[in-house]
Amino acid sequence: MPRFLHYSDVENVYDDPERAGRLAGTITALGGDDALVVGTGDNTSPGVVAMVAKGHQAVDFFRAVDADLSTFGNHDFDYGPDETRALLPETPQTWVSANVRDEDGGRFGAAEGVVPWTVEEVDGVRVGFFGVTDPATDSLNPSAADLTFTDPYEAAERAVSALRDEGVDRVVALSHLGGGDDELARRVDVDVVLGGHVHSERVDRVDGTVLTRPGVNGETVLEVVVDEEGVRVERHDPADGPENPRLAEALRSRVAEAGLDEVVATVERPIERSADVVHGGECRVGNFVADAYRWATDADVALQNSGGIRAGPPLEGAVTVADLVSVIPFEEQVVLAEVTGAELLDAFRQMSAAVVDFGEAGWWHGHVSGARIVWDDDAAELVEATVAGETVDPDRLYTVAMAEYLLHSDHEFPAVEERHRAGEFGIQHEQLAAYARERGIDPAVEGRIERMSTASPAEPSQRDA
Structure with missing residues (x-):
């Protein structure tokens, strides 16, 4: 047996x-x-x-x-x-x-x-x-x-x-x-x-x-x-x-040797980063990462793929560099991409598992900064998208900050490709740390992503509110 x-x-x-x-x-x-x-x-x-x-x-x-x-x-x-x-x-x-x-x-x-x-x-x-x-x-x-x-x-x-x-x-x-x-x-x-x-x-x-x-x-x-x-x-x-x-x-020794114990900010309200939270829609940790990318690049918009935020214990109390590495544990650049409004709209659509067949049904695959989108889960349609409060213009060029991985992958945000690359701005977790040192870490859920049903009005995501 x-x-x-x-x-x-x-x-x-x-x-x-x-x-x-x-x-x-x-x-x-x-x-x-x-x-x-x-x-x-x-x-x-x-x-x-x-x-x-x-x-x-x-x-x-x-x-x-x-x-x-x-x-x-x-x-x-x-x-x-x-x-x-x-x-x-x-x-x-x-x-x-x-x-x-x-x-x-x-x-x-x-x-x-x-x-x-x-x-x-x-x-x-x-x-x-x-x-x-x-x-x-x-x-x-x-x-x-x-x-x-x-x-x-x-x-x-x-x-x-x-x-x-x-x-x-x-x-x-x-x-x-x-x-x-x-x-x-x-x-x-x-x-x-x-x-x-x-x-x-x-x-x-x-x-x-x-x-x-x-x-x-x-x-x-x-x-x-x-x-x-x-x-x-x-x-x-x-x-x-x-x-x-x-x-x-043995692992404690390895953690100590990593030398990543600098405290960069203090978090008063714990920031959850479980898989259910990160893949459920707008959440505080997703907003924090996207805000850091946009701050580092001065982009119009920032996009973060949900799968790139790793599940783990909440961020709370004294947050160290190691804690931020654990959120985004990849030695990859934050990059700037230049896309048309039409391509940006496609990227927004690709946040839904109904459009990109990846992971579990119902997963939400993205987080944003500088933008607001409304998505109809039942119809699998983008209802509304704005950048800086203005409706996305399909013919205009927009700058977008994101992880370099997304230029390579056709699994998440395939609308954005290597040909859109316009600059590099340092390793992801280093930019999170720099942002935390200057701005602190206190993100809020503020209606950037609204998932609605055709049968009911749009309501902001309440994930980790």
């Missing part, structure tokens, strides 16, 4: 050593000879400690839980392919990846031991595993642009065929496809899809295949049990689990 202890997208868990220690302690306590510890991507980055250690802090965690298997997520390439390859030999697990190709077209990480699929015997059962990564990773992550991410479903079909030929008893997919897990379950004959990428928990069944996803930041460990009667899943909350003190202490 094999068991799989499934974690994924732990991302900035390393910035909270106690939480990381309890995550590791929970996994260890659940372990045994009949269990494999399995990760499905984005377990090395992003985060404050990750940025300083270039992802190598994850090795502390992998060794603490005695990880068995992993596949790659888009953020596992945040510091470039060479840094990822350098990390692999330090880790205890087998890395499986069937659809990532290196700069020369060969299998990524082959020299470091990465395999497209593998077979493990667990409690007398031969289980085949393969790994697949979102094919849009080279768009989602500029640092991965030199790699190639092939069709994951074709790669999965080849892997499953090979594993079945080897006579395995069960086949398990390690997936960082997010919403693509449903298609994976329909396309290939697997018993379980252990998923990641989308930051919400999921235990579901599609065409007889069980799909799991643990959510984000180590908030959940899923215990997946496979026996003669089928597959069952049990959720475990690490907050209630035992702590691994050795891992916690």
Whole structure:
């Protein structure tokens, strides 16, 4: 009766050593000879400690839980392919990846031991595993642009065929496809899809295949049990689990060495930044980030993608540089783009999940400064858009401040592209810190984004009001 202890997208868990220690302690306590510890991507980055250690802090965690298997997520390439390859030999697990190709077209990480699929015997059962990564990773992550991410479903079909030929008893997919897990379950004959990428928990069944996803930041460990009667899943909350003190202490040392403890402002009212808040519409943390970008660039408008604001504990009390890095933990520039009003209107439309098929249905993908928009959720239409109180003129040119990532990605705000680049203004979290030092941190929800229904009048978002 094999068991799989499934974690994924732990991302900035390393910035909270106690939480990381309890995550590791929970996994260890659940372990045994009949269990494999399995990760499905984005377990090395992003985060404050990750940025300083270039992802190598994850090795502390992998060794603490005695990880068995992993596949790659888009953020596992945040510091470039060479840094990822350098990390692999330090880790205890087998890395499986069937659809990532290196700069020369060969299998990524082959020299470091990465395999497209593998077979493990667990409690007398031969289980085949393969790994697949979102094919849009080279768009989602500029640092991965030199790699190639092939069709994951074709790669999965080849892997499953090979594993079945080897006579395995069960086949398990390690997936960082997010919403693509449903298609994976329909396309290939697997018993379980252990998923990641989308930051919400999921235990579901599609065409007889069980799909799991643990959510984000180590908030959940899923215990997946496979026996003669089928597959069952049990959720475990690490907050209630035992702590691994050795891992916690190792991470505390890394946090101290980061040297990011300067206090830049004091926050009187806690500023929430949970995924529900950030993806729910206008919110205080979104306004703070967008305001900082517009302040740094003197742009007409600032746009911040919701996915770029990482979930974590509220900003409150003495806020340090490290706290601001944890909000936007990327070494990317704030850039200025020059767009037409028509292109800006398209970008405003692309804040809605109804227009851009990314993440969960109903997610809101953007935050603004210097603008006000009204959006009809039922009709999926932009009702009104103004900049500096004036209706957006489709023929006028506007300057827009944003993260450099958005010029590269076609996943969020695809209306704005590299050709729109007009200047660079420093690393994102450094601009947040500079803004906080001069202006403080006290954002408010003030009606910049109104989400309405065709059946009722527009009302301002009340997220984190």
